[in-house]
Amino acid sequence: MVQTFKHGSHDGACGDSPVHRGQGDVWILDLGRETRTEASHFANVTLIIPRDRVLPLLKGGEVHGATLRHGSASARLIASHLETLAGAAPELTLAEATAAVDAAALMIAGAWSSLREAPPEVGAAVRATARRAVCDHIDRHLMDERLSPESLRRQFRMSRATLYRLFEDEDGVAAYILGRRLDRCRALLAADVTGGRTIGEIAFGHGFASDAHFSRAFRRRFGMAPRDVRGTHIRIPAATTTGMHAGGQTISDWIATLRRQHLRLSSA
Helix, strand or coil, X not given: CEEEEEECCEEEEECCEEEEECCCCEEECCCCCCEEEEECCCEEEEECCCHHHHHHHHCCCCCCCEEECCCCHHHHHHHHHHHHHHHHHHHCCXXXXXXXXXXXHHHHHHCHHHHCCCCHHHHHHHHHHHHHHHHHHHHHCCCXXXXXXXXXXXXXXXXHHHHHHHCHHHXXXXXXXXXXXXXXXXXXXXXXXXXXXXXXXXXXXCCCCCHHHHHHHHHHHHCCCHHHCCCCCCECCHHHCCCCCCCCCEHHHHHHHHHHHHXXXXXX
């Protein structure tokens, strides 16, 4: 949400950070984050923009609660754009409205150096939002052979370093993509009770160049061979799942857990 005050003011908090906004100020909120405000006798102009139109331009930056003060050129420019857009909105075509929203996103990106004053926890929340957007894109394109760190960098307009930092806990985005593809292949094999698809067909359909490459990666992740998973998508009775999650676990999950424990004990 991008908002400018035409008159009046409000006080409140974005998370744990106190805020005060007044006439001519422009502030930006992530509507997925907590915000509390109190105000009276005010008028403002508000524009709601999808996250994926703004975050790629900020390259993983954090904007929740960030403010452009009324004396700055950026605040005057964005406020003027919002007021003009509000007045013209009923007459805009869809293409014109889309261009106007994109222009607002570009203005925010242009003012980014001023917005960097946001508190550290705000940056963490924005990075989490950016990561979720990238993860959703990856899951939708697991069977696309063009899916790669480079394609993601272009799609989300991020630097390689920024993209890597979003997935640093998984040793980078390439490792994350590999893991998600293996997870999908394992689920397909577990559900394939009749053997309708070969292991190679499933592997090749998810970007693996050879059976050997797929088998090695599968064993590293799950501690078992792909053939051991096929058709195991049935439930274990609750009485045999001591220590597992409520409702039981698939046989393939159970076997994988046992084998990982065995591997850890063997290497200890």
